[in-house]
Amino acid sequence: MPTRRTGPRLAVVGVPAGRRVALFQDAVRAAGLPAARVVSWLDVLGGRAEFRPGELVRIDSPGEDAEVDRALRGTDDPTRVEGTRLWYERFTAAVREIGVLAGAGGATLLDDPAQPAVLFDKRLCHGALSAAGVPVPESPTSGAGAPEVRGWDDVCALQAATGLRRVFVKLAHGSSASGVLALETASRGRVQATTSVERDARGRLFNSLRVRRYSGEHEVAPLIDALAPDGLYIERWVPKASQDGRVADLRVVVVAGRATHAVVRTSRSPMTNLHLGGGRGDLAAARAATEAAGGSWAETLAVCERAAERFPGMSRVGVDLLPGRGWRRFSVGEVNAFGDLLPRLTGLPGSGAEGLDTYAAQVAAVLSGTLSGTRNEHRAHA
Numbered sequence: 001m002p003t004r005r006t007g008p009r010l011a012v013v014g015v016p017a018g019r020r021v022a023l024f025q026d027a028v029r030a031a032g033l034p035a036a037r038v039v040s041w042l043d044v045l046g047g048r049a050e051f052r053p054g055e056l057v058r059i060d061s062p063g064e065d066a067e068v069d070r071a072l073r074g075t076d077d078p079t080r081v082e083g084t085r086l087w088y089e090r091f092t093a094a095v096r097e098i099g100v101l102a103g104a105g106g107a108t109l110l111d112d113p114a115q116p117a118v119l120f121d122k123r124l125c126h127g128a129l130s131a132a133g134v135p136v137p138e139s140p141t142s143g144a145g146a147p148e149v150r151g152w153d154d155v156c157a158l159q160a161a162t163g164l165r166r167v168f169v170k171l172a173h174g175s176s177a178s179g180v181l182a183l184e185t186a187s188r189g190r191v192q193a194t195t196s197v198e199r200d201a202r203g204r205l206f207n208s209l210r211v212r213r214y215s216g217e218h219e220v221a222p223l224i225d226a227l228a229p230d231g232l233y234i235e236r237w238v239p240k241a242s243q244d245g246r247v248a249d250l251r252v253v254v255v256a257g258r259a260t261h262a263v264v265r266t267s268r269s270p271m272t273n274l275h276l277g278g279g280r281g282d283l284a285a286a287r288a289a290t291e292a293a294g295g296s297w298a299e300t301l302a303v304c305e306r307a308a309e310r311f312p313g314m315s316r317v318g319v320d321l322l323p324g325r326g327w328r329r330f331s332v333g334e335v336n337a338f339g340d341l342l343p344r345l346t347g348l349p350g351s352g353a354e355g356l357d358t359y360a361a362q363v364a365a366v367l368s369g370t371l372s373g374t375r376n377e378h379r380a381h382a
Helices: 021-030 042-046 065-072 084-105 122-131 152-162 215-229 283-292 297-309 358-368
Strands: 009-012 037-039 055-059 166-171 182-185 190-200 205-215 232-236 246-256 258-267 314-325 330-335
Touching: 009 042, 009 258, 037 042, 042 065, 042 084, 055 084, 065 084, 065 297, 084 152, 122 283, 152 166, 152 182, 152 190, 152 232, 166 215, 182 205, 182 215, 190 215, 205 215, 215 232, 246 283, 246 297, 246 358, 258 283, 258 297, 258 358, 283 297, 297 314, 297 330
Parallel strands: 009 037, 009 055
Antiparallel strands: 166 182, 166 232, 182 190, 190 205, 246 258, 246 314, 314 330
16 A cells, blocks of 8 residues: 655546546556545536635536436436537536636646637647647638538538548547548448438437447438538548457557547447447557658657647647558547547657656646646636
8 A cells, every 4th residue: 555645635527426537546556645535527517616715626527417418408307419519509508617616716727728619629720730730631611711510512612612521420529439430432422321320210310338329321221311510520531450350540648738648449330439339459569660651659649649639738638640551641630628538558669657647647636746737717707
């Protein structure tokens, strides 16, 4: 058992019974610190949250709780796809309120409350990365003057204007592959979409753990039309590298500006998410393939660090890194505010997080002063 040590008084905004909070508490205890005080998302959303002088506050995901999901999305079924625009509006408002309450209570946040509004809008996130010169897939829906996608007809028009026959159509505020369609438009109007979205007889959309295909405009168009009210984002479908016959990408966690953890994700479908049947690949083989193709592994990780630099004040982000065919070129698909849920994954050699999981690496950064947080000035609501 570690010796109890003096250190910052930590608090975490999260789901008290959730896995993320449990893993963070394990890391706090392993460092010899008193357990972090948990501020429930339900208390935040219900106007009951408070923060105390001197606390260092970590903001974590509001997922893993059906009641929180109902409060944010306005739906009683957590498997429903719809409701992400409302989720975004309520969530970002709640994060801003955390900033106000923390400032009023004399607490310090580890995460800038202004950044989630960009991170949880794929259009804004892509635009910020592109403007900074971070390599990203082409997107006709990002940047100044980008058009709004109101449905299937707009998707077709954008594909025709850009010549992009293979694209990902995503919910602007989605996560965990919810509402994602890998769309292929061939000659003579042939259309196919690969997705985990399931549509019932009433036209409602549900997330499924099974990836399926829809063929023909008569099947694909109603899906996109049903998703469009929540806001859509389109990007070029980058042909990715493979490992053992499966498409591959990487999730790289950046803590305090440094790439500390990485995992290869492989799949037989275009979506590599682990909950959709993706599997963990061989990181050493990915590094060897990158270097065999003439690339630098250090420079590859530096791409992720450059992406994280666009979101100053975030204690950690998870970067989805897309390797091109042959492991020759890399681009950033997404940057995730809560992309550190990678249990039992220890730090990269030379990262300073060797032997530490993603949560322990963050606690170590707090103790070293690398993560010191930002004080938020109390300001009244307008």
